[in-house]
Amino acid sequence: MAEIALGIDDLHKSFDPGLFERRIDVLRGLSLEVRRGETFGFLGPNGAGKTTTIKAITGLIRPDRGRISVCGLAHDRLEAREKIGFMAEQPYVYNHLTGREFLEFHAELLALPRAEVAGRVAEVLDLVSMTGPADRAMRTFSKGMLQRLSLAQALLGRPELLILDEPMSGLDPIGRRDVRDLILAEKERGTTVFFSSHIIPDVETICDRVAIVVGGQVRAVGEVRELVAQEADAYEVSFVCGEGVTLTTPLLASHRGSDAWWARVAGEHRDALIRELAAAGARLVALSPVRSTLEEFVLRHYEGGGR
Amino acid sequence: MRAVVAIARNTFREALRDRVLYLFLGFALVLLASSKLFGLLTVGDEGKVIKDFGLAGIQLATMLIAVMMSVLLISREVDSRTVYNILAKPVRRWQFLIGKYLGLLATVAANLALMTLVLLVVTAVYLRELDAGLLFAAAMTLLEMALLTAFATLFAVLTRPMLGSVFTLAVFVIGHVSEDIWLLTRHVHGGLVRPLVAAVYAVLPNLERFNFKTEVVHDLGISSGQVALTVIYGLAYTALVLVLACARFRSKDLV
Amino acid sequence: MRRRLATGAAVLALGAIVIASGRGLQAIPRNDVLGKQLLYLPTPEILKLASLGNQGLMADLLYIWSIQYYSQFSLDEKFLYLENVFDLVTDLDPHYFDAYRIGALIMSVQRSGDPAQHKAAVARLYDKGLANMPDSWELAEVAAWDAHLVLNDQELALRWMRMASERPGAPPEVKRVYGRWRDNIHGWTIEDSIAYWEEVVAEAERKPDINLATSHLYDSYVTLHRRRLDPLLGAIRQRTGRCPGSWQEVVDRGLLPEAPLDYLGNPYTIDPATCTLVAHKRIRWD
Numbered sequence: 055m056a057e058i059a060l061g062i063d064d065l066h067k068s069f070d071p072g073l074f075e076r077r078i079d080v081l082r083g084l085s086l087e088v089r090r091g092e093t094f095g096f097l098g099p100n101g102a103g104k105t106t107t108i109k110a111i112t113g114l115i116r117p118d119r120g121r122i123s124v125c126g127l128a129h130d131r132l133e134a135r136e137k138i139g140f141m142a143e144q145p146y147v148y149n150h151l152t153g154r155e156f157l158e159f160h161a162e163l164l165a166l167p168r169a170e171v172a173g174r175v176a177e178v179l180d181l182v183s184m185t186g187p188a189d190r191a192m193r194t195f196s197k198g199m200l201q202r203l204s205l206a207q208a209l210l211g212r213p214e215l216l217i218l219d220e221p222m223s224g225l226d227p228i229g230r231r232d233v234r235d236l237i238l239a240e241k242e243r244g245t246t247v248f249f250s251s252h253i254i255p256d257v258e259t260i261c262d263r264v265a266i267v268v269g270g271q272v273r274a275v276g277e278v279r280e281l282v283a284q285e286a287d288a289y290e291v292s293f294v295c296g297e298g299v300t301l302t303t304p305l306l307a308s309h310r311g312s313d314a315w316w317a318r319v320a321g322e323h324r325d326a327l328i329r330e331l332a333a334a335g336a337r338l339v340a341l342s343p344v345r346s347t348l349e350e351f352v353l354r355h356y357e358g359g360g361r
Numbered sequence: 362m363r364a365v366v367a368i369a370r371n372t373f374r375e376a377l378r379d380r381v382l383y384l385f386l387g388f389a390l391v392l393l394a395s396s397k398l399f400g401l402l403t404v405g406d407e408g409k410v411i412k413d414f415g416l417a418g419i420q421l422a423t424m425l426i427a428v429m430m431s432v433l434l435i436s437r438e439v440d441s442r443t444v445y446n447i448l449a450k451p452v453r454r455w456q457f458l459i460g461k462y463l464g465l466l467a468t469v470a471a472n473l474a475l476m477t478l479v480l481l482v483v484t485a486v487y488l489r490e491l492d493a494g495l496l497f498a499a500a501m502t503l504l505e506m507a508l509l510t511a512f513a514t515l516f517a518v519l520t521r522p523m524l525g526s527v528f529t530l531a532v533f534v535i536g537h538v539s540e541d542i543w544l545l546t547r548h549v550h551g552g553l554v555r556p557l558v559a560a561v562y563a564v565l566p567n568l569e570r571f572n573f574k575t576e577v578v579h580d581l582g583i584s585s586g587q588v589a590l591t592v593i594y595g596l597a598y599t600a601l602v603l604v605l606a607c608a609r610f611r612s613k614d615l616v
Numbered sequence: 617m618r619r620r621l622a623t624g625a626a627v628l629a630l631g632a633i634v635i636a637s638g639r640g641l642q643a644i645p646r647n648d649v650l651g652k653q654l655l656y657l658p659t660p661e662i663l664k665l666a667s668l669g670n671q672g673l674m675a676d677l678l679y680i681w682s683i684q685y686y687s688q689f690s691l692d693e694k695f696l697y698l699e700n701v702f703d704l705v706t707d708l709d710p711h712y713f714d715a716y717r718i719g720a721l722i723m724s725v726q727r728s729g730d731p732a733q734h735k736a737a738v739a740r741l742y743d744k745g746l747a748n749m750p751d752s753w754e755l756a757e758v759a760a761w762d763a764h765l766v767l768n769d770q771e772l773a774l775r776w777m778r779m780a781s782e783r784p785g786a787p788p789e790v791k792r793v794y795g796r797w798r799d800n801i802h803g804w805t806i807e808d809s810i811a812y813w814e815e816v817v818a819e820a821e822r823k824p825d826i827n828l829a830t831s832h833l834y835d836s837y838v839t840l841h842r843r844r845l846d847p848l849l850g851a852i853r854q855r856t857g858r859c860p861g862s863w864q865e866v867v868d869r870g871l872l873p874e875a876p877l878d879y880l881g882n883p884y885t886i887d888p889a890t891c892t893l894v895a896h897k898r899i900r901w902d
Contacts, residue, residue, distance in 0.1 A: 113448065114445060115614040115616065116614060132451040140450075144442060146445055150379065151374070160446065160447075162364065162367035163364050163367055163368075163451075164451065165363055207446060
């Protein structure tokens, strides 16, 4: 069994909006790996290329360049798609069907053994707590119900890799909690979950690892606590100094306020900075360690390189 | 094959549950039943008028249903995103498209069958006859609609729903007039008119080839050779258009 | 509440205006003496293109329209573009039996204009139909009887009856008639016609055949009665200086035992302008 559930290597994709308009490069060499059994968060600002990446994985668009593998198989093979359960960003469903008919239709597409269809559909409806309204027309469903049903069709084939595009989008807190619990349940079962989201606290809670995509490239990837910890050993320094002072100590960030300077320095360079400030005759106003959250970390990356 | 059948069945079910279809069908049935009124106005053979009216009504109504339902059942799905859930599954793109086509064709065929039944009842009641020729004319209309629906499918993957329906209508109109226009322009020399008309005539299907209404209404003989060639022409052209549609859909980015 | 009242009042007022203006338009006489509607009929090619494969239906609609149009006129008025219209109908549907038959009938019964031109037009229309429907002995037979009874052209009648007798499926009676006509080319009497058609009426089984034969029999009787009674009316006019107002007047003069009736038992009338017998044929074609 492949250790890597999803492998993306140097993915490029651009789109041609039309006549007289410039080609838009959405993915510019995106690469990442998702290990079997992990829950992987895919973060990025609007227009970063998250949905494009997901569409490329599921075969809805063709990359210009690069490779994608699903459970060790080339992603464009039918056998690879058998291992995927995909939930699109919006719940695109057939209004003329009931919830049960919708799932039975997808069971046919998955070529589930006919004798198992009814049972599996009932099982999945129960998983997403949709057994009660299952025989109502989908046009009567709320957004939350549609989202749950959309997730249900993704789970129908017992996928090895669950791909969810913004599964919590548009849901109220109860809805979000339900989806979160479902994802955690799948995680317990050993399903690899790859999902994109804007709701960072949920990502922080659920995910083992995250990747931050900005401008069609992965800017950071790793375990949440590692990413946050990268910036934990840092200090914020406020000081006042005269004009023309040049500091040689490497700084993580700096800017000048109305009457004072502010800088962020890695822990290893803290003492060197203090000595340099003292030598330059600067007056140290404040010195404090940095407490970073994933949200702050992500936002810093968005602001640095997002659209 | 199971995916194709599932998609076809779902498409057919979607059509049956769409109220717009019943409006069209109801209108067509009322028109057919009222063909007797036109028969009353004529002097002479009432049966000819009833049959002419009935067959024309069936063709027109079926064409409108094919064009309209292709927008609702195929174009809308390709243009919207319900197709995402399907194509992310182990379903090949051609299976999706052929399934949609067959579902639409089944819808058209069901409507055609119902309208033909009404026409048969009308002729049985008012003319005291059961004309098997009407069934033959209806079958040829179905073959014509199978080809037109294939074009609707092709346009659904090439362009937006509204444009697709306009193009499909254009194929229907051009398909019925191209041969006559080509004959009319045979005395035009020089210029681009004749080559242009000839090109259109060569590329687009000649839908008049499926038109046996005159023969059926006037009980004229039809050679089995001609019928065989017509069927081969219709099926081959339909298959060709569907192959082109599948080829285009295969490489289409679903953004 | 006020808004609903205002909306209702607006709807009523506008509806009244629509109805009143519609009635006003209706009252304005549509003057189509020159047959302008007919001038703008498209060519057969255009109509065929517009029909999108339903030229049979287009022919039906044009035929029905023409029947309605020409029924507005009396026989003495000019039937403009008659041949054009039926040419158009039969171009759209070359197998349209009724169009040839009824078109020829209308052309042959009109009294205004040059009879020779009408006869030529009838012949052209029938010849066109006979060329387009080479297997139809029925059309040839109908044409022959029209030529014989209405156009009074025995040569033409003989030509068409011969055509009818030679076409596939022609029944023995047609061949018999042709034979008798051929033998008695100038001797075919109205009594022969009456005897023939009475035979056909007695033998016919289908309603359309009975109706058709009855129509010919009726025409034959009318011809016979005209030959006997028109000269009587002419003599009365000459003697008295005026045409009798009714057949009862003729009976009262003792010139007839009773008012003459047509074959179907309906009374004849007299045309005061020409002082001739007028028949009122009423045959139900359904």
